Amino acid sequence: MTDSLLDIRARLRDFAQERDWDQFHTPKNLAMALSVEVAELVEHYQWLATGVDAELTEAARTGIRHELADVLMYLVRLADKSGVDLHAAVLEKMLLNAEKYPADQVRGDARKSTQY
Amino acid sequence: MTDSLLDIRARLRDFAQERDWDQFHTPKNLAMALSVEVAELVEHYQWLATGVDAELTEAARTGIRHELADVLMYLVRLADKSGVDLHAAVLEKMLLNAEKYPADQVRGDARKSTQY
Amino acid sequence: MTDSLLDIRARLRDFAQERDWDQFHTPKNLAMALSVEVAELVEHYQWLATGVDAELTEAARTGIRHELADVLMYLVRLADKSGVDLHAAVLEKMLLNAEKYPADQVRGDARKSTQY
Amino acid sequence: MTDSLLDIRARLRDFAQERDWDQFHTPKNLAMALSVEVAELVEHYQWLATGVDAELTEAARTGIRHELADVLMYLVRLADKSGVDLHAAVLEKMLLNAEKYPADQVRGDARKSTQY
Numbered sequence: 001m002t003d004s005l006l007d008i009r010a011r012l013r014d015f016a017q018e019r020d021w022d023q024f025h026t027p028k029n030l031a032m033a034l035s036v037e038v039a040e041l042v043e044h045y046q047w048l049a050t051g052v053d054a055e056l057t058e059a060a061r062t063g064i065r066h067e068l069a070d071v072l073m074y075l076v077r078l079a080d081k082s083g084v085d086l087h088a089a090v091l092e093k094m095l096l097n098a099e100k101y102p103a104d105q106v107r108g109d110a111r112k113s114t115q116y
Numbered sequence: 117m118t119d120s121l122l123d124i125r126a127r128l129r130d131f132a133q134e135r136d137w138d139q140f141h142t143p144k145n146l147a148m149a150l151s152v153e154v155a156e157l158v159e160h161y162q163w164l165a166t167g168v169d170a171e172l173t174e175a176a177r178t179g180i181r182h183e184l185a186d187v188l189m190y191l192v193r194l195a196d197k198s199g200v201d202l203h204a205a206v207l208e209k210m211l212l213n214a215e216k217y218p219a220d221q222v223r224g225d226a227r228k229s230t231q232y
Numbered sequence: 233m234t235d236s237l238l239d240i241r242a243r244l245r246d247f248a249q250e251r252d253w254d255q256f257h258t259p260k261n262l263a264m265a266l267s268v269e270v271a272e273l274v275e276h277y278q279w280l281a282t283g284v285d286a287e288l289t290e291a292a293r294t295g296i297r298h299e300l301a302d303v304l305m306y307l308v309r310l311a312d313k314s315g316v317d318l319h320a321a322v323l324e325k326m327l328l329n330a331e332k333y334p335a336d337q338v339r340g341d342a343r344k345s346t347q348y
Numbered sequence: 349m350t351d352s353l354l355d356i357r358a359r360l361r362d363f364a365q366e367r368d369w370d371q372f373h374t375p376k377n378l379a380m381a382l383s384v385e386v387a388e389l390v391e392h393y394q395w396l397a398t399g400v401d402a403e404l405t406e407a408a409r410t411g412i413r414h415e416l417a418d419v420l421m422y423l424v425r426l427a428d429k430s431g432v433d434l435h436a437a438v439l440e441k442m443l444l445n446a447e448k449y450p451a452d453q454v455r456g457d458a459r460k461s462t463q464y
Contacts, residue, residue: 003120005121006120011206015210015213019217019224028161029395031157031160031161032161032264032393032394035155035387036388036391038154038387042150045147045148046384047372048144050143051143053198064198065200066205068194068202068205069205070209071191072191072205075188078157079184084180086120086185086188089181090185094185098131107135108135152272152275152278155267158267162264235352236435237353243438243442247442251454251455258398263392266389267390274380277375277379277380281376282374282376297430298440300430301441302441303382304423304434305442307416307419310389316412316413318352318416319352319356322356322417324414324417325417326363326421335366335367339368340367340369
């Protein structure tokens with residue numbers, strides 16, 4: 001079975017090619033589009049207390065699922081256009097984060113959880 | 117070999133648990149953190165023409181790779197806390213997008229490429 | 233005494249001209265820069281309960297004041313480059329909002345307060 | 349004549365009070381709402397070359413004017429709830445920026461124009 005991130009990348013390449021959209025997909029434009037999709041996700045939470053499932057309507061649940069998908073799609077597309085292997089990049093960054101935030105020193109400290 | 121998105125999800129669960137950070141990871145807070153990471157990514161492109169590789173310094177390339185990773189980490193974490201299977205959500209959304217943007221009708225039309 | 237928004241607009245014009253920065257200040261670039269500054273503001277609140285004064289350190293208060301200023305500066309600059317009178321635009325939009333959200337129909341309804 | 353920023357602040361206080369919305373207007377929530385409005389502004393520019401007037405439709409011009417207003421409204425509201433005088437904050441920040449970016453040293457340098 002194909003890996004999920006590679007599968008999404010392949011599908012998005014086909015989708016853009018079939019529509020001749022590659023010409024618009026510069027990294028700059030994709031980064032902007034990514035930020036717009038993230039805001040559509042944020043919008044669902046802005047007046048809620050915490051956004052846990054019990055606070056959501058069924059319509060909100062569907063909307064959130066779709067916006068999460070949109071964010072991942074633009075992210076995969078931007079990584080593809082930037083020549084970045086997302087899985088490898090996460091492993092690399094998590095090693096840095098583990099050094100920056102040693103478990104025994106930041107336990108339960110919100111101010112230290114600004115990044116993974 | 118473990119699927120990339122599932123592997124990242126498992127690693128982030130361990131990382132948060134070891135630091136007792138689950139208490140801060142409400143969907144609302146994670147959505148905000150996600151938007152902050154996306155802006156750190158956007159910052160790399162704001163004064164560039166298109167953001168293609170030739171316009172980047174080596175430091176920018178590394179920064180972009182790390183920010184792409186940060187965005188994916190918060191996204192995976194938010195999906196996990198929201199009970200959303202990201203791969204399935206993308207497949208679901210791509211079907212909707214294929215209906216919304218038929219290839220033969222939107223070819224080369226930038227205004228139609230606001231979402232995949 | 234000069235009006236505050238007009239005063240800020242005039243000062244920013246001088247500041248950009250003295251540095252030959254007008255060439256970078258396209259509406260697209262300014263909108264991106266604006267979104268980056270807003271995220272730096274959001275970052276102060278992401279792990280707080282509500283962000284009221286009692287939750288803030290003195291450093292956070294100063295940071296927030298500076299980020300609020302940065303956001304306003306890019307906003308005034310973008311409006312200037314777009315030929316928009318910000319005060320008049322707010323008055324125009326508030327009339328629309330008053331029609332959209334009649335006080336007696338939306339009282340105390342969070343879902344209706346997504347825009348002024 | 350009333351100063352523009354003070355006039356907007358007063359109008360927004362009345363608008364929120366008439367709708368009993370103060371309860372939702374925590375700094376954290378307002379910062380999120382601000383970021384959502386900025387993204388709606390960014391959306392207008394994402395597939396354009398530079399966003400200058402000639403690239404815009406009449407509908408886009410109106411949309412941009414309204415989004416600029418929305419951003420300013422949430423910004424003024426957040427500053428109000430945070431006890432920040434926006435005009436004074438801009439003057440304070442511009443002094444810092446003038447020191448950080450001396451005109452004779454950053455002239456025409458895009459990388460230095462990341463903040464005013």
